[in-house]
Amino acid sequence: MEDSGYSILRNPGTNKGTAFTLEERKKYGLEGLLPDQIETMETQILRVNEQLDSFETPINKYIYLTALLDTNETLFFKTVISNPAKFLPLVYTPTVGEACQRLGHITRRPRGLFISIEQKDNIETILRNWPVKDVRFTVVSDGGRILGLGDLGICGMGIPIGKLVLYTSCAGVPPEYTLPIILDVGTNNETFLNDPLYPGLKRKRIGGQEFDEFIETFVVAINKVFPKICIQWEDFAGKDAIRILDRYHDKVCTFNDDMQGTAAIATAGIITASRFSGTPFNTQKILFLGAGAAAFGIADMLVYKFQKDGLDRKEALKHVWMFDVNGLLVKSRNDLADYQKPFAHESEPSDDFAKSILKIKPTAIIGVSTVGGAFNQQVIENMCAVNLRPLIFPYSNPTSHSECTAEQAYTWSKGKAIFASGSPFAPVTIEGQTFTSGQGNNVYIFPAIGLAIFATEANRVTNEIFVTAAEAVAEQVTEENFAKGLIYPLIDNIQEVSYNVAVKVAEKIFESGLAGIKKPTDIRTFIKNKMYEPKYR
Ligand code: NAD
Numbered sequence: 001m002e003d004s005g006y007s008i009l010r011n012p013g014t015n016k017g018t019a020f021t022l023e024e025r026k027k028y029g030l031e032g033l034l035p036d037q038i039e040t041m042e043t044q045i046l047r048v049n050e051q052l053d054s055f056e057t058p059i060n061k062y063i064y065l066t067a068l069l070d071t072n073e074t075l076f077f078k079t080v081i082s083n084p085a086k087f088l089p090l091v092y093t094p095t096v097g098e099a100c101q102r103l104g105h106i107t108r109r110p111r112g113l114f115i116s117i118e119q120k121d122n123i124e125t126i127l128r129n130w131p132v133k134d135v136r137f138t139v140v141s142d143g144g145r146i147l148g149l150g151d152l153g154i155c156g157m158g159i160p161i162g163k164l165v166l167y168t169s170c171a172g173v174p175p176e177y178t179l180p181i182i183l184d185v186g187t188n189n190e191t192f193l194n195d196p197l198y199p200g201l202k203r204k205r206i207g208g209q210e211f212d213e214f215i216e217t218f219v220v221a222i223n224k225v226f227p228k229i230c231i232q233w234e235d236f237a238g239k240d241a242i243r244i245l246d247r248y249h250d251k252v253c254t255f256n257d258d259m260q261g262t263a264a265i266a267t268a269g270i271i272t273a274s275r276f277s278g279t280p281f282n283t284q285k286i287l288f289l290g291a292g293a294a295a296f297g298i299a300d301m302l303v304y305k306f307q308k309d310g311l312d313r314k315e316a317l318k319h320v321w322m323f324d325v326n327g328l329l330v331k332s333r334n335d336l337a338d339y340q341k342p343f344a345h346e347s348e349p350s351d352d353f354a355k356s357i358l359k360i361k362p363t364a365i366i367g368v369s370t371v372g373g374a375f376n377q378q379v380i381e382n383m384c385a386v387n388l389r390p391l392i393f394p395y396s397n398p399t400s401h402s403e404c405t406a407e408q409a410y411t412w413s414k415g416k417a418i419f420a421s422g423s424p425f426a427p428v429t430i431e432g433q434t435f436t437s438g439q440g441n442n443v444y445i446f447p448a449i450g451l452a453i454f455a456t457e458a459n460r461v462t463n464e465i466f467v468t469a470a471e472a473v474a475e476q477v478t479e480e481n482f483a484k485g486l487i488y489p490l491i492d493n494i495q496e497v498s499y500n501v502a503v504k505v506a507e508k509i510f511e512s513g514l515a516g517i518k519k520p521t522d523i524r525t526f527i528k529n530k531m532y533e534p535k536y537r
Contacts, residue, residue, distance in 0.1 A: 005029035012073040016536045041078055048079050058095040063106055065091055070109050073175060077534035080169045084494050092162040097147045103155035104197040111161055112180030116201055117214055127225040135226040136177040136454050139163045142185050144237035148397050153187030154200035159235050171447030171498035172531030173454050185211060215244060223252055230453050232257055238293040255461040261442035262294060263301035264466040269440055270364060271474035272487040273418045277389045279363055282309040287362035289353060289403060290369030291324035296339050304463050317342055321360050327351035357382040364391030367403030375404035380412035395422040395440055406437040420487050435485035444473045444488060448501035455530040456509045457516030465505055472504040503527050
């Protein structure tokens with residue numbers, strides 16, 4: 001039964017459906033199990049698109065595409081890569097948010113590994129139950145804070161699955177080396193606790209020492225079972241995310257995309273804007289609205305980049321200011337968390353963000369406050385009063401939380417704003433000029449870093465790697481892109497962009513002595529040869 005045609009057909013990794021050749025049908029005993037007509041992958045993609053387009057809602061399209069992934073992996077990836085702008089929003093954000101909320105109801109077939117706190121002493125065995133012995137990449141979540149949707153318990157599994165699909169689709173990380181994992185530590189989501197179809201533990205979340213010990217046991221076990229593993233932490237609640245990264249970043253190969261990927265894409269935006277606006281990066285001054293986890297992550301990376309560009313740390317910190325719910329972060333405030341203190345300056349307190357702009361004269365404002373509309377007309381006009389081309393980055397998600405819309409930024413700045421947002425906005429036309437605004441999407445960063453880590457067998461993921469990725473993304477924005485308003489490359493070119501970023505990151509990994517293999521003579525060819533191509537073999 002193991003190698004029978006029937007089981008080949010039912011294995012998503014080996015299935016080719018109607019594309020099996022005559023010889024293969026004979027060899028594997030597939031005759032009669034398929035219609036006689038032999039089809040090309042192009043014909044199969046035609047059918048996929050027709051079926052997909054017949055579904056009206058994104059969630060039904062998501063369910064259909066997930067079923068395709070479970071049936072014919074090659075066809076799934078070929079389809080996604082054929083039109084990233086169409087398929088990425090269906091396999092990941094925004095659709096994946098609703099998919100996670102309804103995962104207990106829409107799941108057809110479980111995917112990846114589920115490791116619950118009840119199985120704490122059994123983690124190694126669970127990991128060995130996975131059929132692949134050389135897993136290189138895991139995205140792991142505890143569902144603690146899924147996108148902007150809060151605690152979704154193990155229904156957060158949609159995120160590790162979706163993110164790993166992006167690794168393969170956007171950067172060609174071979175899917176057989178990837179493993180989505182959800183840690184079931186309970187949930188505080190009352191709706192789920194009362195839902196008979198919620199598939200996770202019906203208990204409140206564990207915390208404190210019990211949680212940390214569970215994570216420690218997991219990290220030790222996964223590194224033992226898969227010695228070349230890279231762990232990407234995803235959508236843990238803020239404090240857990242910061243603590244876990246802090247504990248493991250210099251002990252194992254690991255990173256947190258919410259923190260470091262976001263920081264890198266924001267940094268890339270400022271590098272691009274610097275390139276085209278004639279304001280050198282190390283003269284930029286950034287004022288954050290919001291001083292939480294996202295602001296901290298971005299600020300930390302900006303300081304790192306300022307230092308790389310020649311400023312000492314003290315000077316670099318002077319270029320980063322923050323404003324939170326209680327006003328400007330100044331030294332005289334006594335309500336600041338430790339991580340906020342380096343960004344508090346010797347200055348008068350202020351609870352007026354617009355006025356602070358006139359005083360501090362930032363070249364960029366980054367909104368990570370979750371307060372929709374906080375970049376009002378006065379804020380944008382004050383940015384224009386102190387800059388020829390102000391950088392306006394409302395990064396809060398979802399769209400309703402965005403500090404301003406693209407239309408507002410372009411209208412109030414009379415087309416002067418260099419704009420990028422966390423949530424996507426449609427192009428805007430003002431006085432005959434059309435602006436296509438950029439979305440600070442981490443997808444330009446983490447799949448490429450994943451490919452470089454996979455190819456080089458890197459043993460650590462450093463800030464330097466993220467800054468290198470940010471620089472490599474920025475470098476690929478053309479003058480033509482920028483003239484249209486874009487500060488990130490076009491999503492249609494995502495595989496090419498990721499490949500170029502991966503080459504630069506791999507070079508950095510070798511240069512930093514973090515690679516697990518000897519440096520090849522031709523890194524471009526080396527990386528190209530490592531990339532997965534969805535074709536029938
Ligand atoms: P957080 O809760 O840690 O921080 C929010 C901060 O905003 C706090 O410092 C708070 O004091 C401040 N704040 C709240 N109300 C305010 C007000 N009225 N005026 C000024 N400041 C105010 O949240 P976080 O994890 O830092 O995330 C913030 C936002 O950033 C979220 O909307 C999230 O979606 C977004 N984000 C976007 C991306 C991305 O686009 N790639 C990535 C990460 C986070």
